[in-house]
Amino acid sequence: MANIVTLVMESREKTGKGENGRLRRSGYVPCVIYGPEISPNILGKVNAREIERILAGRWESTRLTVKLPDGREELCIIREAQRHPLTDQPLHIDFLHLVRGRKITVNIPVEVTGRDDSQGIKDGGVLEAVHELEVETLPMSIPDVITVDVSGLNIGDAIHVKDLALPENVTALADPEEVVAIVVTSRGVEDAAPETEETAAADVEVVAKGKAAKEDADEEEKK
Numbered sequence: 001m002a003n004i005v006t007l008v009m010e011s012r013e014k015t016g017k018g019e020n021g022r023l024r025r026s027g028y029v030p031c032v033i034y035g036p037e038i039s040p041n042i043l044g045k046v047n048a049r050e051i052e053r054i055l056a057g058r059w060e061s062t063r064l065t066v067k068l069p070d071g072r073e074e075l076c077i078i079r080e081a082q083r084h085p086l087t088d089q090p091l092h093i094d095f096l097h098l099v100r101g102r103k104i105t106v107n108i109p110v111e112v113t114g115r116d117d118s119q120g121i122k123d124g125g126v127l128e129a130v131h132e133l134e135v136e137t138l139p140m141s142i143p144d145v146i147t148v149d150v151s152g153l154n155i156g157d158a159i160h161v162k163d164l165a166l167p168e169n170v171t172a173l174a175d176p177e178e179v180v181a182i183v184v185t186s187r188g189v190e191d192a193a194p195e196t197e198e199t200a201a202a203d204v205e206v207v208a209k210g211k212a213a214k215e216d217a218d219e220e221e222k223k
Contacts, residue, residue: 035097098139114151120183158182
């Protein structure tokens, strides 16, 4: 489980596109905190470098202690991070206030291990896996990642949601039969598939039919 990161939130009295642009140019990112026990929503700004450092990691599952302008400290997670489509610069951050003992839904990154030991991958198969999984959990039980071990997979084998060993107080919200990771046959493997007795016999039959058809045609021409 990840450590709780501390972040300072400063007051922001003015709003609007122009004011937000000025904040970004001065090294800040506008933000808001909301939640079931926050009314009204709290507007503020956070240091751009600090928030970029958090966003560079697994921010979806990172719990934050946000120090508010009035001196309070609240436990939060980043619910949404708006970014510039070209520069990837953070434009606005939405913090969700966490209430201890009250479950929330959160997307947790999926980390795949055991690639080097998978026989299916060694045989030329291709691993396909989801990047995150939505779960329901308590604030103090939010896992850093969900680890999926694919070392035992052969080509065609899959790991489903129901196969995951999730931490205590963490419940996956996806269908239990949903595939989390699977090793599939690549086109190269299909093209290089060994010839069996059945396929060899079929090829002989096709050749024989082709030869017979040619002989029939030759006889017709002689007539």
